Amino acid sequence: MIIGEWKPVAELVETLRGRKKVLVAGCATCVAECAAGGEREVETLAPLLRMGLKKKGHDVEIVTHTIERQCEWEFVEELEKVLGGVDAVLSLACGIGVQAVAERFQDVPIYPGVNTTALAIREEPGLWTARCAACGDCVLGETFGLCPIARCAKSLLNGPCGGTHEGGKCEVNHDNDCVWCLIYERAKARGAVDSLIEVKRSKGWSSSSHGGQKRMLREDLRS
Numbered sequence: 292m293i294i295g296e297w298k299p300v301a302e303l304v305e306t307l308r309g310r311k312k313v314l315v316a317g318c319a320t321c322v323a324e325c326a327a328g329g330e331r332e333v334e335t336l337a338p339l340l341r342m343g344l345k346k347k348g349h350d351v352e353i354v355t356h357t358i359e360r361q362c363e364w365e366f367v368e369e370l371e372k373v374l375g376g377v378d379a380v381l382s383l384a385c386g387i388g389v390q391a392v393a394e395r396f397q398d399v400p401i402y403p404g405v406n407t408t409a410l411a412i413r414e415e416p417g418l419w420t421a422r423c424a425a426c427g428d429c430v431l432g433e434t435f436g437l438c439p440i441a442r443c444a445k446s447l448l449n450g451p452c453g454g455t456h457e458g459g460k461c462e463v464n465h466d467n468d469c470v471w472c473l474i475y476e477r478a479k480a481r482g483a484v485d486s487l488i489e490v491k492r493s494k495g496w497s498s499s500s501h502g503g504q505k506r507m508l509r510e511d512l513r514s
C-alpha cells in the first residue's frame with residue numbers, strides 16, 4: 292500500500308489561515324489503512340484545525356467528506372456535491388489523490404495534508420516498512436524476494452556495502468536490517484549462495500523516475 296503521515300498541524304493551520312470554508316477530504320483506501328487519511332483521521336483533524344485557526348483569530352467553517360479513492364475519477368466526482376462555497380480543500384490522500392482532485396476541480400486551491408512516504412507493508416500494528424520503490428525493472432527474482440532498491444540505504448545491487456553493523460543492521464540506520472544480510476541468509480537457507488556471485492544482467496534504469504513521468508500504455512484496454 293501507499294503510506295503517508297499527517298503534515299504537522301501547525302503547518303496546516305498556517306496553510307489554511309484566511310480561508311472561510313475548507314473541505315477536509317479523506318480517502319478510504321491506502322491512507323486509511325495506514326491511519327493517515329481515512330474517515331477517522333479526517334474527523335480527528337478537522338476540530339484540531341478549527342481550534343488552531345481560531346487561536347490565530349480565524350473563524351473558519353470546516354466540512355468533511357471521505358470518498359472511496361481519491362486516485363480514481365469516478366470517486367473523485369463525488370466531491371462536487373460538497374464543494375459549494377468551499378475556498379480551499381485539504382486532501383488527506385496520497386500525492387496521487389491530491390493531484391487527481393486538483394486536476395478535476397481546478398478552480399479551488401487544493402493542499403496536501405499528508406506527506407506521502409513509501410510503498411510499504413504493515414509489519415505489525417503501528418509499524419510500516421517500505422518494500423518497493425517502483426523502479427520499473429524488478430529484480431526480486433535475483434534477490435530472493437527482498438528488494439535492495441527500497442530496503443538498502445544505498446540501493447546497492449551487488450551485495451553489502453561493507454559497513455553492515457553488528458547483528459546484521461544497516462550502518463545508515465541501526466533500526467533497519469541490512470537487506471543484503473537478509474538476502475544472504477535466504478540464499479543460504481535455499482542452498483543457493485553461489486547464485487549471489489554470478490554476474491547479473493545490468494539493471495535497466497530507463498524505466499525508473501529519471502526518464503520523466505512514467506507512463507503505462509495498454510492498447511488492449513483502450514477500446
Ligand code: SF4
Nearest residue numbers: 423424426429430438
Ligand atoms: S526491484 Fe524495483 S520493482 Fe522490484 S520491489 Fe524493488 S523497487 Fe519494486
Ligand code: SF4
Nearest residue numbers: 443451452461462469
Ligand atoms: S549496511 Fe546493508 S542495507 Fe545498509 S547501506 Fe550497507 S548494504 Fe545497504
